[in-house]
Amino acid sequence: DQQVKQNSPSLSVQEGRISILNCDYTNSMFDYFLWYKKYPAEGPTFLISISSIKDKNEDGRFTVFLNKSAKHLSLHIVPSQPGDSAVYFCAASARSTGANNLFFGTGTRLTVIP
Amino acid sequence: DGGITQSPKYLFRKEGQNVTLSCEQNLNHDAMYWYRQDPGQGLRLIYYSQIVNDFQKGDIAEGYSVSREKKESFPLTVTSAQKNPTAFYLCASSIYSGNTIYFGEGSWLTVV
Numbered sequence: 446d447q448q449v450k451q452n453s454p455s456l457s458v459q460e461g462r463i464s465i466l467n468c469d470y471t472n473s474m475f476d477y478f479l480w481y482k483k484y485p486a487e488g489p490t491f492l493i494s495i496s497s498i499k500d501k502n503e504d505g506r507f508t509v510f511l512n513k514s515a516k517h518l519s520l521h522i523v524p525s526q527p528g529d530s531a532v533y534f535c536a537a538s539a540r541s542t543g544a545n546n547l548f549f550g551t552g553t554r555l556t557v558i559p
Numbered sequence: 560d561g562g563i564t565q566s567p568k569y570l571f572r573k574e575g576q577n578v579t580l581s582c583e584q585n586l587n588h589d590a591m592y593w594y595r596q597d598p599g600q601g602l603r604l605i606y607y608s609q610i611v612n613d614f615q616k617g618d619i620a621e622g623y624s625v626s627r628e629k630k631e632s633f634p635l636t637v638t639s640a641q642k643n644p645t646a647f648y649l650c651a652s653s654i655y656s657g658n659t660i661y662f663g664e665g666s667w668l669t670v671v
Contacts, residue, residue, distance in 0.1 A: 447601075454599075479659060481662075486647075486665065486667070487665060488563075488565075488649050488651075488663050488664045488665045489649070490662070491659055491660075491661060494659055534601060534602065536602075546607070546617065546618075547604075547660060549594075549601035549602040549603075550601050551599065551600055551601040552601060
């Protein structure tokens with residue numbers, strides 16, 4: 446059973462506009478959330494994370510929002526650039542339980558159109 | 560440069576053969592992981608190790624084996640018992656388990 450879900454397999458956005466990637470989770474024990482970016486035939490690169498004690502974390506053009514009541518997080522990229530075109534994975538873990546596993550979504554392919 | 564090195568990048572294996580994928584890290588991380596990615600799917604955990612000489616099965620450990628004799632190294636053996644071994648394999652590490660993990664560049668395994 447998929448505990449982390451990315452329901453949009455793909456997203457296309459014009460350069461300069463905002464990209465919003467969404468992620469839902471089912472396990473209420475998750476308390477740490479991450480976003481990774483992946484180019485073809487390469488390993489994922491860590492982008493940004495957020496702890497459940499926060500509802501927003503910002504790093505340059507990337508902002509992650511967490512809505513715990515809805516079990517939903519989103520990644521905003523503003524402004525979007527062609528180099529942002531990649532597959533984005535969200536991931537979650539239950540660090541407070543001592544669990545060791547990161548659970549990954551299936552990814553959303555972002556295409557930024559010049 | 561600090562990082563995670565996987566080798567080989569591309570590997571072809573005949574059916575019935577075992578093959579070992581190498582993973583080395585110089586980040587001084589305690590925890591190491593092996594994930595598998597199939598097309599259209601997320602990353603699935605094969606094995607992880609929190610500390611030297613200790614490792615645990617992940618979600619899809621059947622047909623795989625690992626060892627952790629050194630902190631820096633976590634090789635993965637894909638055995639002939641693995642029914643669908645063709646995939647992209649990713650090694651990762653974290654400073655301690657449950658924290659942000661960092662990935663290597665991946666290894667493509669194709670069974671011919």
